[in-house]
Amino acid sequence: MTDRIKQFLADNREDGPRLVVDLDVVRDNYRSFADALPDTRVFYAVKANPAPEILSLLAGLGSCFDTASVAEIELALAAGASPDRVSFGNTIKKEKDIARAFALGVRLYAVDCGAEVEKVARAAPGSKVFCRILCDGAGAEWPLSRKFGCAPDMAADVLERAHALGLVAHGLSFHVGSQQRNPRMWNRALQVSAGIFRDLAERGIQLAMLNLGGGFPTRYLKRVAPVQTYGQSIFRALRRHFGNRIPETIIEPGRGMVGDAGIIEAEVVLISKKSQQDHVRWVYLDIGKFNGLAETMDEMIRYPIRTDCDAEALGPCVLAGPSCDSVDVLYEKDPYLLPVTLEIGAKVLIEGTGAYTTTYSTVGFNGFAPLKSYVI
Amino acid sequence: MTDRIKQFLADNREDGPRLVVDLDVVRDNYRSFADALPDTRVFYAVKANPAPEILSLLAGLGSCFDTASVAEIELALAAGASPDRVSFGNTIKKEKDIARAFALGVRLYAVDCGAEVEKVARAAPGSKVFCRILCDGAGAEWPLSRKFGCAPDMAADVLERAHALGLVAHGLSFHVGSQQRNPRMWNRALQVSAGIFRDLAERGIQLAMLNLGGGFPTRYLKRVAPVQTYGQSIFRALRRHFGNRIPETIIEPGRGMVGDAGIIEAEVVLISKKSQQDHVRWVYLDIGKFNGLAETMDEMIRYPIRTDCDAEALGPCVLAGPSCDSVDVLYEKDPYLLPVTLEIGAKVLIEGTGAYTTTYSTVGFNGFAPLKSYVI
Incomplete structure (x- = not known):
């Protein structure tokens, strides 16, 4: 969490899950790659996050671009990269x-x-x-x-x-x-x-x-x-x-360039138990596999999640998304520990979400809008 | 495959994967449900396919609507359903x-x-x-x-x-x-x-x-x-x-109402082998997990695929999508049999794709556009 993102979230309150990407972090990451491998050219993998602001920043820093489609080539060129800096x-x-x-x-x-x-x-x-x-x-x-x-x-x-x-x-x-x-x-x-x-x-x-x-x-x-x-x-x-x-x-x-530059703010929609005897809570967020967190598929990527009550005692939770699809469960095989005082309506921050979130979002599964994104 | 879809595809050639849904099939399916369970009210699960033409047809036939979100409620009302025919x-x-x-x-x-x-x-x-x-x-x-x-x-x-x-x-x-x-x-x-x-x-x-x-x-x-x-x-x-x-x-x-009403036309982008010794071909289509076929996740839904050379000898294939994501593989654990004469550039028809395809499509992963949809 950077101070700039914290300030942005505080100044611009709104409903619905949203991603905020801090360009300062992307700039630092680019320089770390350039310093660590001084004789190597960097081709940013556009698919990780094709936000025009990110591409423009990287084009200005001298980055080249790895693209997956004609649409991504056009984005890279529009951001200021000459075609000799683009790989298909x-x-x-x-x-x-x-x-x-x-x-x-x-x-x-x-x-x-x-x-x-x-x-x-x-x-x-x-x-x-x-x-x-x-x-x-x-x-x-x-x-x-x-x-x-x-x-x-x-x-x-x-x-x-x-x-x-x-x-x-x-x-x-x-x-x-x-x-x-x-x-x-x-x-x-x-x-x-x-x-x-x-x-x-x-x-x-x-x-x-x-x-x-x-x-x-x-x-x-x-x-x-x-x-x-x-x-x-x-x-x-x-x-x-x-x-x-x-x-x-x-x-x-791709991930290494923008992953840690982004944070998703989401909301707890429901906390429940499946029976009176259960010791595991089900925590449902307003973001899931179909509107931004596709990489939780098979529980592969395990994002850090911050709450306002992280100092409290923790208890095991199954974490799930808001859709009516039963596969829209984020972490169940290995339950996630969240504060026992977490409440419905609370905001949570999902870290490391600058890569592979916005464009993985569906166009409107279950009527839920694609993930909103702000690049600051 | 219905004659109407066949005619539509012949009359309207275009590039890129596209879904065509035949409303006559949806109408037949609605009547089958109404006949099979005469004392039961039908609430169509809007999430399966929220195309306005489908919702309007069903509203006119007397269907009620099962909705997952406010956006889906608004779609059902816009299609002509009164609010007493809507379940949240x-x-x-x-x-x-x-x-x-x-x-x-x-x-x-x-x-x-x-x-x-x-x-x-x-x-x-x-x-x-x-x-x-x-x-x-x-x-x-x-x-x-x-x-x-x-x-x-x-x-x-x-x-x-x-x-x-x-x-x-x-x-x-x-x-x-x-x-x-x-x-x-x-x-x-x-x-x-x-x-x-x-x-x-x-x-x-x-x-x-x-x-x-x-x-x-x-x-x-x-x-x-x-x-x-x-x-x-x-x-x-x-x-x-x-x-x-x-x-x-x-x-x-949902699926039972619209699944068999839709067919996706897709194109073979590449056929290759990973080594000279391989007997399994890799067949890459212009549609995959991220632009319409999300339900191939874990190879759960196995769609019938028709080609123009289905009478030829068949051989085992791994079937994959067009994106640069390695999880975008449709069928690999259980290879798919396709004609050995299948060629790059050939069109294939993926049947039973009227449900859970359009809205599962991502907004633009890898720069690929969401699945196009035509309701006829």
Whole structure:
């Protein structure tokens, strides 16, 4: 909680859940990334929070942008980024969207298979491509499925195909899993990447770039290492596997850039028990899985929640959202401890909610409005 | 697939996923419910699909409406329903929303605990309340958590409290789980309900109404019994437990009313393999968990998918959405069989998507637009 957010909430009282993002925190986070990895370019993952104020701030600070769709490319350009600072980082693109991106000036595309390479070659001729490789997400709180990337032994073939089709086989990318709490997880992926660099060099193709992905954590309930620790660990691993021929590197922080910059103010709608004998209370908030807190899916992200009575005794609660959907339960398997004096109508503050909240909100499930957002 | 939808899709080609709902099917479904349970009032669950055309059709046919929020109440009234045909069926309501509903003329409210009764007594004095009881959701494909309802032995106390506060202790409700495939699941809940009716009668309070909830299934891949079978089974159970003093009954179909009335047309964006050795293809569509198919969460709802080459040989696929989110995978644990000749750019039809798709769509996750919807 920053003083600026506290002041904003005090000065602008209103009903309904709302997110407030403090740009000062985003600025500090950008500088921490830039300091921790001085030779690495930062591509902010727009999907984490595409608020125009955030994009404009980052564009002004010199950030580049990792985008998932044409709409996100347009947002980045509107915020002041030139197209050479934009990467179309989604490995799943309609060919006509690639053509639109190309028309907008974008020249850097992610791929993970031959069919996608062919689309890029047709719709964005001569562009740079990087191939995403599969990477085991152990240690991440939001581990990645096998959805993105190909097996490392296929990556060289994919990039060789790109080269043959007149594209620039530019590099590799991987992702160690979102909210990755172990800085050493980059080491294994860098070792594998170095092997692919060598393999392609033997085929006469010199890769130039390594995209180290995102995964940098934000602080929820558990302590996380500072970004400097990540930077040092990654640099040591780069040195270990690439010697004195370290390629150009980029990172794609999203959660790590904006997660701790935002706080959601929500309201307790109901507190009840299911039977007279229950010792666990059910606490229902006016925000749930469908209007902002989608990342509580499978109780993966556990947000810190502050109340006005945190000094009181605590008791176990099941925490749920306001909708008529039974899956709209935030924490039940592992009950949440909240003050026993918490009352219906009380405001609560949900911390670390600057990333993956606003755009995850549904258009109006159960008639509830999307999450309101203020960037200050 | 109806001829009208087929014609609409042929006459109106466009890019991007889109839902088309055929009102003729909704009309047929309403009549099936009315015929199957002739003494039961139908309260359409607006949350399933709040499209104004659907609400207007149902209002004209005489349907009542189960609503989850003030916004849904306003939609039902705008569609032509008088306030006495509207139930505020969410057990989790802000007191000021109860007051707004009361001002709009709504006089029927769901409760499941003493605190909610007190809110209704203050904000909607003299109204009717029904108490939701917990019910084991065995047999349902979208089983309910313990989020709604209280233990049956608490319900009489909750309703007695309502009576003491000047409300009308009107009845009980339960829900046997969404997409409930066993018509006999209503029997146990009715037995428990009859016990609570007797208990309250002994305390001098005569309940008048039984809300049998929703749960009526729509046809996905597995065959489901016709609504007549549900009607007969429920009527026999009512007779068994209430004898010749069957109370007024209502049902709240949502999925069963609109599920099979809608079809989503989507496009194959990419087909790939993760390694040369894989025998499972990854098929990526332009629709996923965040722009319409949220009910594939945990692979719970398995939609039938039609292609133009369904007569060809089939092969196993992991099916995934277009976003950069790794959880946006539709079916992986149990791979989906699709034609081996399916190609990138092909259109596919996802059946049974009239319910719980449009409003579950996010406002713009990854820059993808919400699901487009056409009601014809």
